[in-house]
Amino acid sequence: MNKKLAIALIAAATSLAAFHSAQAADEILHFTTMVGVDGGFVKYRIRGVQGDELPWEVASAIGSLTSDGHLLISIKGLVFPDKPSVPAKLRGINDEPEFRALVSCLSDEGKGNGNHDKVVTVNIPTVGFPATRSGDATIDTQVTLPHYCVAPVIFILSGSEDHWFAVSGAEIGED
Numbered sequence: 777m778n779k780k781l782a783i784a785l786i787a788a789a790t791s792l793a794a795f796h797s798a799q800a801a802d803e804i805l806h807f808t809t810m811v812g813v814d815g816g817f818v819k820y821r822i823r824g825v826q827g828d829e830l831p832w833e834v835a836s837a838i839g840s841l842t843s844d845g846h847l848l849i850s851i852k853g854l855v856f857p858d859k860p861s862v863p864a865k866l867r868g869i870n871d872e873p874e875f876r877a878l879v880s881c882l883s884d885e886g887k888g889n890g891n892h893d894k895v896v897t898v899n900i901p902t903v904g905f906p907a908t909r910s911g912d913a914t915i916d917t918q919v920t921l922p923h924y925c926v927a928p929v930i931f932i933l934s935g936s937e938d939h940w941f942a943v944s945g946a947e948i949g950e951d
């Protein structure tokens with residue numbers, strides 16, 4: 777092999793390695809819907825996180841979680857619905873100045889010996905992000921994921937309590 781070819785191959789291999797390491801982290805979850813706490817989910821615990829004591833509805837939500845822990849969520853219209861179970865003064869509004877997100881993973885914490893007794897729920901809350909009275913917020917943050925993050929679920933929490941208002945998922949059909 778001549779010297780020029782060897783240098784070209786080394787340069788190509790170096791460029792490929794640099795490109796691979798510069799690529800964005802893998803997206804492990806992408807969602808375009810969330811479900812507000814409602815019906816049987818009011819006060820219901822999912823992965824140790826209790827639903828709010830009043831129902832909530834979501835106009836729209838989109839988000840993603842990458843393998844390096846980047847969490848990005850845009851949520852619109854996360855408010856109390858116009859329902860008899862909601863006090864009239866709260867209907868159609870969000871009364872929280874901040875929303876937080878919570879990433880919930882199932883993990884064996886890297887033990888990996890096939891013993892299902894070691895699988896645990898790991899819940900990672902974020903700091904608060906400003907939320908409007910009309911229930912709009914953008915959450916753009918970094919979280920530290922466990923070694924294994926299996927079946928991730930994303931919650932939107934109150935800024936002041938550990939109650940969820942919305943969770944990744946979909947409502948199929950109408951009430």
